[in-house]
Amino acid sequence: MNTLAESLVTTDPMLLPPRNEPYVLKDVFEKIVHGCRDEIILDLGDCSFRIGVDINYDTLVFQFQSRPFKPTKRWVSLENSEPWEKHVGQECGWTWLAVNQQGYLDTALVSFDGIEPGIMLQAIASSIEVFTIMPAKTLAVAKSSRNGRHKDRP
Numbered sequence: 001m002n003t004l005a006e007s008l009v010t011t012d013p014m015l016l017p018p019r020n021e022p023y024v025l026k027d028v029f030e031k032i033v034h035g036c037r038d039e040i041i042l043d044l045g046d047c048s049f050r051i052g053v054d055i056n057y058d059t060l061v062f063q064f065q066s067r068p069f070k071p072t073k074r075w076v077s078l079e080n081s082e083p084w085e086k087h088v089g090q091e092c093g094w095t096w097l098a099v100n101q102q103g104y105l106d107t108a109l110v111s112f113d114g115i116e117p118g119i120m121l122q123a124i125a126s127s128i129e130v131f132t133i134m135p136a137k138t139l140a141v142a143k144s145s146r147n148g149r150h151k152d153r154p
Contacts, residue, residue: 015062015095015108016049022091023047025112028084029075036127042110043069044092051108055126059104060097083119083132087112109133 016023027043042049048069052061071077078084090112098107106124109117120131 015064015097016044016092017064024089024091025084025087026079027088028078029069029071030078031075036125037129038127040121040128040130041069041071041075042092051121051128053123053126053128057104058123058126059106060108060121060123060128062108083130087118 023044025042026045029041029043030037031039031041036053039050039052042051046068048065048067050063050065052063053059054061079088093111093113094109094115094117095111096109096117097105098109099105100107104123107120107122110119110121111117112119116135117133120133122129122131
């Protein structure tokens, strides 16, 4: 395992510090640099959470700010854009970090209003890409009809 991987394995996947009141997503902002999504800010009202990309290693970097985010004109609000619009107003739940086979932390997962992850952020080619996560249907569910019987059975 390389030195970078060893340091990332000990990174705490709980990206938001514990507190009594929930973190509620108020807005999401992005900053584009040279056509790449360089940073994303999760605006949590009284605090914010920054996700950036380290362009030298294509890894994600994280920074919690204990004060409100004050966007400048270089930041664009995504609160009315997919996939963020359905999560604005929801509680930020669980967080996960992923290290790839080369030892680089290039992926983070975030859940809103529950335990199941709904958003995946991944550093790809010096840009943060945003993906929606949804549960896959099991084969039994996909083959079931409305009455609960399998379609391929009489």
